[in-house]
Amino acid sequence: MAIQLDERTTVTGAETRLLMAECRGPSFPNYTLVAATECMQLMDLVLYNRLKNNPGQFMAKHAKTIIDIIKAPGQFAGFEKYPNYNGAIATNLQSMLNIANKSSDPRHQDFADFINAAIKVAKEVTISDPSGGIAASWRTQGASSPGSNFVKFKTVGGNDFYRLK
Amino acid sequence: MRSLLGKKPLRKRCYRGLLVAGILSLSVQSVFGATFNVMDDPIFGTAKTTIEAYARARHAKGVNNFCVLGQLTEDRGKSAWIIWRQKKEIILWEGQNLVSTRPRRLIKLDKDVVASEAKLHGSSYLVTRQWVRDLISECDKAGLQAVVGPKG
Numbered sequence: 001m002a003i004q005l006d007e008r009t010t011v012t013g014a015e016t017r018l019l020m021a022e023c024r025g026p027s028f029p030n031y032t033l034v035a036a037t038e039c040m041q042l043m044d045l046v047l048y049n050r051l052k053n054n055p056g057q058f059m060a061k062h063a064k065t066i067i068d069i070i071k072a073p074g075q076f077a078g079f080e081k082y083p084n085y086n087g088a089i090a091t092n093l094q095s096m097l098n099i100a101n102k103s104s105d106p107r108h109q110d111f112a113d114f115i116n117a118a119i120k121v122a123k124e125v126t127i128s129d130p131s132g133g134i135a136a137s138w139r140t141q142g143a144s145s146p147g148s149n150f151v152k153f154k155t156v157g158g159n160d161f162y163r164l165k
Numbered sequence: 166m167r168s169l170l171g172k173k174p175l176r177k178r179c180y181r182g183l184l185v186a187g188i189l190s191l192s193v194q195s196v197f198g199a200t201f202n203v204m205d206d207p208i209f210g211t212a213k214t215t216i217e218a219y220a221r222a223r224h225a226k227g228v229n230n231f232c233v234l235g236q237l238t239e240d241r242g243k244s245a246w247i248i249w250r251q252k253k254e255i256i257l258w259e260g261q262n263l264v265s266t267r268p269r270r271l272i273k274l275d276k277d278v279v280a281s282e283a284k285l286h287g288s289s290y291l292v293t294r295q296w297v298r299d300l301i302s303e304c305d306k307a308g309l310q311a312v313v314g315p316k317g
Contacts, residue, residue, distance in 0.1 A: 021269070022269065022289070024259065024269070025266075027261050027262070027265070027266035028259050028260065028261045028266070029208055029259070029260040029261065030242060030260075050287075057286065057287070058286060058287045059286050074285075074286065074288050074291050075286070075287065075288050075289060076289050076290070077270065077271075077277075077289065077290040088267045088271075089267075091267065092266060092267055095265070095266075136287060137287040137288075137289065138289055139289055139290075140257055140269065140270045140289070140290070141238045141239075141240075141242065141244065142198065142236045142238050142244055143270075143292065143296070144282075144292060144293060144296045145282065146282075146285050146286075146287045146288055146289070147282045147283065147285045147286065147287060148282050148283070150287065155238065155239050155240045156240070158242075158244075158259060158269065160239075162287075
């Protein structure tokens with residue numbers, strides 16, 4: 001059965017798309033499903049932590065849902081106008097789905113596993129916070145800190161994860 | 166934004182097709198972190214052809230100047246920042262085929278740069294002006310300079 005993402009307007013649909021866009025997928029050298037899954041779990045944690053911990057500090061003052069967190073200005077590239085989102089991201093996600101659903105493509109299982117991991121993480125209960133505080137941000141690996149009130153605690157899946165100081 | 170990109174693209178004569186002039190160094194620790202010579206790497210050594218293909222896929226017009234800085238990451242990984250001067254962009258290249266898999270991060274220098282860390286508010290992608298300056302400075306010193314000319 002073909003893999004499909006939840007509707008864009010649902011919380012799980014929005015989060016799945018963000019996870020697929022932000023974590024390194026099978027198109028990247030050195031990709032592993034284990035690292036990608038951990039990356040997604042930490043992102044899921046960050047999103048819910050933001051919702052629970054004064055979302056105004058993350059430009060989402062009146063956030064009621066994860067979608068409000070995702071579309072907060074200046075937070076997640078290409079998602080500010082969600083459910084409309086950046087065309088290049090949409091193209092990448094569709095390419096991943098196409099490969100995953102084409103059984104004759106030798107890469108299809110890797111892509112299917114990656115997408116299913118994103119769907120699962122978006123739907124499952126958030127993991128316990130391993131940061132020693134409140135995990136609250138991620139940055140592209142090697143980029144600078146998201147601000148002076150953040151401390152890096154983990155690098156995985158092409159992203160550095162930060163907790164609040 | 167002009168000032169962020171330095172004085173101007175490096176002076177180079179434009180030939181048809183791709184010209185690359187690189188002043189490269191061994192892996193070194195810099196203010197920008199540990200860097201590596203992309204041309205010595207089996208994956209990132211395709212920088213010249215990758216950039217040309219990517220520029221063509223994005224319908225680049227005229228002469229386009231790039232600088233590529235390889236960066237070693239904390240988990241012993243490698244990535245590279247590509248500065249595209251004419252487009253005013255900084256592109257994260259993680260060794261993938263940039264044409265079929267667009268970058269996870271594309272920083273637009275006229276939109277995605279803030280004055281200081283205080284303005285980031287935990288953003289996953291905005292960068293500070295100082296970070297951009299440091300990257301450009303380091304790339305000018307240790308990166309690979311590339312020019313993509315008009316298609317011949």
